[in-house]
Amino acid sequence: MSALPATLGVDVGGTTVKVGVLAGGRLVDTAERPTPRDPDVLSGTLAELVLPRVSRHDATAVGVVVPGVVDEHRGVGVLSATLGWRDAPLRALFTERLGMPVALGHDVRAAALAELGPSAPSAPQDAAFVALGTGLSAALVLDGRIRAAGGLAGELGHCDVGHGQLCPCGATGCLEVLASGAGMARRLQQRTGEPVVGAEDVARRAAAGDAAARAVWDDAVDALSHGLAWLVGIAAPEVVVVGGGVAAAGAQLLEPLSERLDQRLSFHRRPVLRAARWGADAARVGAALLAQERT
Ligand SMILES: [Zn+2]
Numbered sequence: 621m622s623a624l625p626a627t628l629g630v631d632v633g634g635t636t637v638k639v640g641v642l643a644g645g646r647l648v649d650t651a652e653r654p655t656p657r658d659p660d661v662l663s664g665t666l667a668e669l670v671l672p673r674v675s676r677h678d679a680t681a682v683g684v685v686v687p688g689v690v691d692e693h694r695g696v697g698v699l700s701a702t703l704g705w706r707d708a709p710l711r712a713l714f715t716e717r718l719g720m721p722v723a724l725g726h727d728v729r730a731a732a733l734a735e736l737g738p739s740a741p742s743a744p745q746d747a748a749f750v751a752l753g754t755g756l757s758a759a760l761v762l763d764g765r766i767r768a769a770g771g772l773a774g775e776l777g778h779c780d781v782g783h784g785q786l787c788p789c790g791a792t793g794c795l796e797v798l799a800s801g802a803g804m805a806r807r808l809q810q811r812t813g814e815p816v817v818g819a820e821d822v823a824r825r826a827a828a829g830d831a832a833a834r835a836v837w838d839d840a841v842d843a844l845s846h847g848l849a850w851l852v853g854i855a856a857p858e859v860v861v862v863g864g865g866v867a868a869a870g871a872q873l874l875e876p877l878s879e880r881l882d883q884r885l886s887f888h889r890r891p892v893l894r895a896a897r898w899g900a901d902a903a904r905v906g907a908a909l910l911a912q913e914r915t
Pocket residue numbers: 777778787788789790791794796
């Protein structure tokens with residue numbers, strides 16, 4: 621059996637750029653750098669991370685995934701509130717700087733490809749990947765295909781779950797306000813007046829029995845179960861994979877979430893809820909898979 625050639629995957633996150641080489645089904649030679657916000661400076665950082673690895677591994681292609689609204693067909697970063705770009709011609713910029721074909725994709729849809737696509741141990745026809753990181757969004761697999769809708773599908777974080785508070789996006793009641801990592805940290809900080817470092821800190825304090833942290837965590841789980849109940853009603857996924865930094869909490873998140881979701885459902889298909897197999901690496905593995913597919 622001939623092995624697939626090595627490909628590179630790059631995940632451009634809100635705070636770090638992560639690179640890795642997918643070879644023989646394993647992610648190797650990984651590295652991380654702080655993310656520059658300017659697309660031109662970013663393409664320089666990509667060149668430093670990518671080009672030595674292309675030579676070392678005799679890699680044939682590179683995939684780069686970015687957050688926000690991404691139009692994969694045009695190769696354009698339509699909007700990233702986190703990185704501050706709008707209609708940035710990223711694929712053209714990166715291809716020129718790297719001197720090789722670049723597959724441009726969306727971070728959460730790429731993670732769904734790694735977790736639920738044809739190369740995954742199971743590839744369900746109907747599934748969802750929920751990324752619980754600094755923000756909150758999802759990717760949908762419908763009838764075996766990842767739904768992009770011009771980059772606008774899967775915005776689970778900005779569905780109204782009824783709490784009535786204003787979201788930075790301009791709407792009220794958004795799931796992200798209560799259940800994203802940044803949302804949880806902000807809420808606990810407001811309650812205690814002490815600095816809170818991300819959702820990991822909330823999870824740690826909640827596990828230690830801190831009442832304020834437990835209340836914030838419970839609100840997040842309840843809101844998330846509300847959002848997932850809508851998703852289950854509309855798309856009937858067989859599996860919901862939960863990834864992103866907050867998912868590192870494991871059973872502390874998944875057990876109460878599964879229980880609360882179960883209480884909200886009646887005749888619906890109950891999805892299997894599980895943590896991402898690739899953990900925090902899912903997006904860069906998906907980026908490398910995109911490179912295999914498209915170049
Ligand atoms: Zn919103």
